[in-house]
Amino acid sequence: MDWNWFAAEEYWQARFAVQHLLALCYLLAFGCALHQFRGLLGERGLTPIPRFLEIAGFRRAPSLFHLHYSDRFFAVVSGAGAGLSALVLFGAADVVPLWAAMVMWLVLWVLYLSIVNVGQVWYSFGWESLLLEAGFLAIFLGPSHVAPPAPVIWLLCWLLFRVEFGAGLIKLRGDSCWRDLTALYYHHETQPVPGPLSRWFHRLPRPVHRVEVTANHVTQLLVPFLLFAPQPVATAAGLIVVVTQGWLMLSGNFAWLNFITITLAFSAMGGWLLHPVTLTPPPQQAAPPWFRAAVLALTAGFVVLSYWPVRNMLGRRQVMNRSFNRLHLGNTYGAFGSVTRTRYEVVLEGFDGARWREYDFKAKPGDPYRRPPQVAPYHLRLDWLMWFLPLSPSYGRSWLPGLIAALLRGDEQVLRLLRRNPFPDSPPQRVRALLYRYRFTTRAERRATGAFWQRSPVGDFVPELSLADLR
Incomplete structure (x- = not known):
């Protein structure tokens, strides 16, 4: 069998960007857990994990904490995740054998899954599932000396498609202010956590707000289809997503939702754009048969898992940010289907x-x-x-x-x-x-x-x- 299609060497720079930005996002997430868990989830927190574990079995909430919980152990898990994230960020996963790199990414995913599944209401946000799904796909991206597997690159683009297209659909189907282009008359003022520039954005002329909403619809409803187009169209689509998400980062505080969406956008970009800002690729090795088999199994699994988010997006009663399984894989996404006016x-x-x-x-x-x-x-x-x-x-x-x-x-x-x-x-x-x-x-x-x-x-x-x- 000819396996030339499997290797996507032209996406080496894209993989480099995705992996290192994703490691940075993991570092932020573990750091956030480490600094806030005692007051929120600790033994004397607002919703203690021990109390939750008494009523939630492993099947309902897969987590290492079913084996043991103490505040000290939670701190060890969060600290280990932060330390391993930092190692990956600075290239540790690029200088080890393929199997070892996969283990490093797998450990990050297991540690954060363990936190999210006992995090209760504090971890009910869509970007938690998004980080876990992207982090699981990163397990199969391979280190720098192995050619990037094309199916995983496609799956990352498919994840980005669901994030953007799902968000666009929920807006169009939800609040009428998205359809009459008036949503940003209110959103910058009423969003959950405004930022230092939110007041300035809110005071922009109303015609500018209508242009913003129109641009949002184009970016979320049309541009995602271009992620699967030949180059350089796919790169242009990725850049549009990056610019849009950067605009959103300036206008408010949405945790790492915008940051991780930008991370995924790099998966669509060709090396001709990213080469000046990334390292020179080392000699690329062909993926061993067991790795190719694992990637194909991953792809088949996500084809099956995609049934639920696709059905949700096409259905009349679309929901936002839903995980259809306890592993947070194959999720549906979306935000601000309704906008508060006051x-x-x-x-x-x-x-x-x-x-x-x-x-x-x-x-x-x-x-x-x-x-x-x-x-x-x-x-x-x-x-x-x-x-x-x-x-x-x-x-x-x-x-x-x-x-x-x-x-x-x-x-x-x-x-x-x-x-x-x-x-x-x-x-x-x-x-x-x-x-x-x-x-x-x-x-x-x-x-x-x-x-x-x-x-x-x-x-x-x-x-x-x-x-x-x-x-």
Whole structure:
């Protein structure tokens, strides 16, 4: 059998870019887990992993933590993942035999899968599944001295297609503001975690917003088909995705969603474009028979797994960000099928016997005079979940009572998730949650007051509570 079609040597630079950017994304993800897990998921966290493991068996949530859990072991897993990610980022997987490189990528995938599957509501975002699916495909990309396998390159493009086309379809089928091109009249102001330039984007002229939405539809509904076209068309399609995702990174904080989408876009690019910014390829070895067989089995498996996301995209009741199996392979993706028109924020306050003091979050809007920070591609999980509360209090059922209790106890691990503790000496006597309406200030208001937000009270979200009330 002629195996010349199997090797895609012209995509060596594309593989180099994908692998190293993906290793960087793994490093961010493990670092995020390491720094936030104690307050969110630890033994004394808001939704403790030990409690979850008592009701979730291995089949429901495959994870190493079914073998053993302690906060120290979680830290070891996260730290090992971060260390191995750094090694891969700096080329360790390129200087070892093929089987060893595959093992390194497999270990990264198993470690992060173990975290995601016990992460509960804090790990329910689409970019978690996207990282796992891309990371699984990376196992079969091979090291630098083996010619890139063409089927895996195609599967990476197919993953990018599902990300972009699924997101385009859910917008077109969802909120009418995407169809009448008015979505960005609201989105920059009401998105989960605005960034430092979000106010500037929001204040762009409305005709520009309509052009933005039109460009988004073209990028997500038409351009994905060009990823499978001959070169240089596929490269042009990849570049369009990169530019669009870069624009989104400037306009808001969406964790590593944009970053990993850019990573996947490089899989469509030919070496003629990437050669000036990547290393010179070493002599390419032909893939051994066992590796070719493994890649073909992988491809056949993903053909089968693709049935569910394709059915979802073509169905009338399309859902966003759904994993159809516990391994997070063959997922469906999408974002912002609906756009909120008005921004509401839940503001937590504590009472020390003299006055009420507000708790500041690291990125969530709070103090009207504070410029929204740039945190992406890092993911502040508590800040994101706080955005969902005004949409429906049910989003906080599993963790909001625990958060209030932790503030009343002065729990150090939970307080580390916040930007500032207004009660450094002793915990407050009572805590309450107020609901405010937020909007970006106009240019005139900004010049007059120095504020980035204008907020007005709506009412109580959670009444005053003490530890005795919670008990």
